Amino acid sequence: MATESDFSVSVQQADFDVGAEIGVLSEGRPEVGAVASFVGLMRDINDGSSVSAMTLEHYPGMTERALEEILVQAQHRWSLFGARVIHRFGRLEPADRIVFVGVASGHRGDAFAACEFIMDYLKTRAPFWKHEETTTGARWVDARERDDSAAARWGEASTAGRVDDDGNDELTSDALTWDEIERRR
Amino acid sequence: MNVKVLYFASLREAVGKSAEDLGLPEGVATVGALRAHLAARGDAWQALAEGRNVRAAVNQRMVAADGPVSPGDEVAFFPPVTGG
Numbered sequence: 306m307a308t309e310s311d312f313s314v315s316v317q318q319a320d321f322d323v324g325a326e327i328g329v330l331s332e333g334r335p336e337v338g339a340v341a342s343f344v345g346l347m348r349d350i351n352d353g354s355s356v357s358a359m360t361l362e363h364y365p366g367m368t369e370r371a372l373e374e375i376l377v378q379a380q381h382r383w384s385l386f387g388a389r390v391i392h393r394f395g396r397l398e399p400a401d402r403i404v405f406v407g408v409a410s411g412h413r414g415d416a417f418a419a420c421e422f423i424m425d426y427l428k429t430r431a432p433f434w435k436h437e438e439t440t441t442g443a444r445w446v447d448a449r450e451r452d453d454s455a456a457a458r459w460g461e462a463s464t465a466g467r468v469d470d471d472g473n474d475e476l477t478s479d480a481l482t483w484d485e486i487e488r489r490r
Numbered sequence: 491m492n493v494k495v496l497y498f499a500s501l502r503e504a505v506g507k508s509a510e511d512l513g514l515p516e517g518v519a520t521v522g523a524l525r526a527h528l529a530a531r532g533d534a535w536q537a538l539a540e541g542r543n544v545r546a547a548v549n550q551r552m553v554a555a556d557g558p559v560s561p562g563d564e565v566a567f568f569p570p571v572t573g574g
Contacts, residue, residue: 424574428573445500
């Protein structure tokens with residue numbers, strides 16, 4: 306039986322130990338048959354420019370809450386024994402680890418799917434912003450349309466309060482989704 | 491009513507502050523109305539104008555433009571997120 310402590314998020318400046326994090330997901334849990342994990346790394350090139358460093362800003366409080374709610378959603382969609390999300394903030398350099406997602410389940414199907422879902426939702430819902438230092442100056446990274454598409458394929462609108470082409474704020478199903486999560490708690 | 495307003499990332503840079511306590515005039519009761527109220531300050535605040543790609547959260551939960559704003563709420567405005 307999964308408990309709340311088997312599902313945890315950390316938002317931190319410090320690096321993390323991938324092997325240790327993966328190990329914890331199945332430690333003392335013979336019912337776990339599959340652990341899927343994802344590690345996001347900082348690239349030294351983005352949108353055609355060489356990137357020497359970046360600084361990740363976030364919204365303390367909301368960030369943790371958004372990540373926790375994504376894990377709640379994953380638990381409702383798949384049979385999971387545990388999941389862990391770590392996301393760093395502050396200044397990072399190329400090849401540094403940015404994010405870790407690990408998921409433990411009985412079988413690989415649920416573990417793979419949940420891991421990808423958590424990343425897709427994180428990309429469009431967790432309040433992080435990347436500021437890059439490039440050879441041509443510093444810039445804020447623009448959100449990508451393909452991240453919205455990736456999140457949308459899981460069956461719900463990916464972002465709330467999105468401005469459509471007419472310049473009007475369109476109401477997506479996102480607000481309802483968040484309320485629904487709250488009711489289930 | 492009084493609310494706390496937060497700004498993040500490029501929007502924080504554009505408006506030149508990360509937070510403010512604000513007394514709202516009567517009739518400003520949604521996130522969309524608050525956004526328009528702020529954009530009306532002009533100049534740098536045009537970053538919040540209609541048509542700009544801005545997201546909002548009330549009490550740390552993402553909401554659409556018609557999301558209600560109540561006294562004491564923490565309202566945040568920010569560009570689309572780019573983590574991961």
